[in-house]
Amino acid sequence: MLDGAATPRKPVEARDTVVIRFAGDSGDGMQVTGMQFTTESALAGNDLATLPDFPAEIRAPAGTLAGVSAFQLNFSSHEVFTPGDDLDVLVAMNPAALKMNVGDLKSGGILIVDREGFNEQNLKKAEYESNPLEDGSLRRYQLFQAEVTKLTTAALKDLGLSARSVFRCRNFFCLGMTSWLYHRPIEPAEAWIKERFKKTPEVVEANVRALRAGFNFAENAELFSVSYEIRPATIAPGKYRNITGNTATALGFVCAATKAGRPLFLGSYPITPASDVLHELSGWKQYGVYTFQAEDEIAGIGAALGAAFGGAIAITTTSGPGMNLKAETVGLALAVELPIVVTDIQRAGPSTGMPTKTEQADLLMAMYGRHGESPVPVLAAATPADCFLMAFEAVRIAVKYMTPVVLLTDGYLANGAEPWLIPDPAALPDVPVAFRTDPGAFFPYLRDEETLSRPWVIPGTPGLEHRIGGLEKEYLTGNVSYAPTNHEQMIRVRARKIAGIVREIPPLTVSGPPEGELLVVGWGSTYGSITQAVRDLQAAGHAVAHVHLRHLNPLPSDLGGILGRYRRILVPEMNLGQLVRLLRAEYLVDAIGFNKIQGRPFKVSEIASRCLKLLGKESLA
């Protein structure tokens, strides 16, 4: 740590939890700033959760409202489950960033702005009639105006950089300031800068200087009168790293394929917010990972199915629009009974919708979005780190049951990050894969008695040559059959096979009273908000329980019993009510939907308020 950081001369106040958001123009490096602050916070021992929020346009016109990019981080001395509701701190690099984000800042919250960013031109672009720094409209906040551009320029003046290059170091000046404010170590950011820009030493020097200048400025200038300490959280011992949902998904697939002893094949077409899985896996070829950037979504899954036919662990990754296009091939995969995992990293729809914004409105499509009777297992990850486990589980189920599996995550999980207790690869479960090679009494659709799955026979196996296809098959031989009763038999056996996967699902964990007034049922990325809301309610003495579903098809066998033990069931979803529809149909329970479709996750307070209303209470206390 820099001199003086460990023993600041200014008073120190303790804080339990802080929610900070860095907001600026798309070109201002706010995602980098946020990620670096996240790493610093993790190394400081805090628990945390992050939420990047960026526009779909790579570079919207500079300074405009459409071009604002933000990164939110919740860091705490206790366990956190969400990136936080309202902001304690907002860093706004220009008027547009202020306008788009200040509404989320708590009254009395810290607002740090680059004063020079509030020039006439930028104010006009942000559609401000008057300068909010001067017109008193920010009176409710602790406003800190730093001359970030001027100070950064001064710190770099002898480096001979262009004004534009200097301007691009402002984000590290802000990181330096906020790092001082919250006692974050800046060494990790320095190390990152040195690695990231190692080919251009002058850029390394410029960014490191900007970072240190920001840190020193915050300490020495009269701007901040206090700094804040957030003690390390009590976290299970072990080795941690930060992980986003997309990275966790990619790692889960590599681990599962390695455990299966088979190559991993990803067929994928670039799509937001799924492309990062393709990027990650493309860099891991030494693990026997094949990545195929296909000509379209259909070819992505088609190639995966071909690889599965050949014996690879085959996956495809996409988002909603791509799921639509893959539906026919999912149907083929379930008819030929070959294992593939289809990952839908959900985003706001319909159609192109809001590609960078999150939603969970593809559940019913995952369940039913194919013609004919075509059941597939559906899994959903609950947190960024959970994506690892669910990706692994999806592969395990796919190969054990010879079926396509749909794995649902979403944009919030994909880009959000949390600390991850790094698993020991040796402790991961096995993924047994046994190709049939015995030609004796072979039939392509001879089923395993327990799982009802057919044998996996790969081309190149002598004596087992056979044909598969999308036409209905005779029950045992797999030959084309139009026999009426055979068709019903095949429909039923495929359905029974998928229903039988219920035996793989561990008992549900109910957080809270085992019976009573109110149960909140969630799935997917609402886990964090629901968990925090229910904990807050329980802490205030309210009898509320939470159960979270990671298996959506089949549903866990103990779910019906659990639902029956509560008077009210609330199902918060980022859609118009899809799980609630399944629960009502499956269990004939009067479950109540709670729906938010704004491209943003639920706030903890929103869920808590809804629960209180159901309990007939006004407020937490």
Next chain:
Amino acid sequence: MSASEQKLTRKDFVSDQDVRWCPGCGDYAVLSQVQKVLPELGVPRENFVFISGIGCSSRFPYYVNTYGFHSIHGRAPAIATGLKATRPELSVWVVTGDGDALSIGGNHLIHVLRRNLDINILLFNNKIYGLTKGQYSPTSEVGKVTKSTPAGSVDHPFDPIALALGAEASFVARSVDVESKHLQEIVRRAHEHKGAAFVEILQNCNVFNDGAFNDVTDKATKADSTLVLEHGKPLVFGRNRDRGIRLRDFQPEAVELGGGITEADLLVHDERNPALAYLIARLGPPRFPTPIGVFTAVERPRYEDALNQQIAAAKAKSPADLGALLNRGDTWVVS
């Protein structure tokens, strides 16, 4: 002795399924020629895989006693790509039709060709949708009267050969369902080619488009209507081998030999010249004979080789240590 060590015969490639194409369909002839060639290719039977889409031709895999995959409409090249990429030792064949490959599956076809996977694509072109009972196809001539175009079709057709050449195919050939020897030879050459081999087979649909290729199949007309391409030979055709193709002002011209015109004035076929192949691909009725044979055969890197080489290089460079992968980036220990 395993099946792969025995000498294979045509019978080894006949499956136990009844062939269910219409009586008189050109597909029977193609199936028969392919079944004759397969045992001669030196590939163990279990290493053959036939992948098809949807359509009459796509029933093909059911009738060949190898591994087979009858998939969905137009997607066979995509499925073949995933299989061949991960299992390069297999001999992968795509069987498709003019609707399957050029209409619903057009995108996959052009991309598999440009990637140059070492697979063989047999496109049965009958210029009609047969399985759906007779709608015009993307290779049907303008004005085609069908159930869906009672006033005649108005859209301009694809030429499959020109399309394949435009898609950077490294091997492009055409044959005819009833030309047994020629077809066998082309199928053999397709197999031998190291890269994506595209073969258009002119195939008669005797139910919905009978006689579409009469000019190249009727004994009376075929010598004058067919230009048989041979590498290094001048473009000569005609019953008496007295006609040829020459280039004048960059335009091909059909000429009579004699009267001062000799074979030396004619274009000479060169399979290694895709530009010439494109020029020849543009020949055809009514002004020219239909070229058959190998239009182009050029070597270029194969997708699956490059892909597997990258994986092998990565493996040679760093070990596949899951622990190292999981522990990448900034880590910290909580004690």
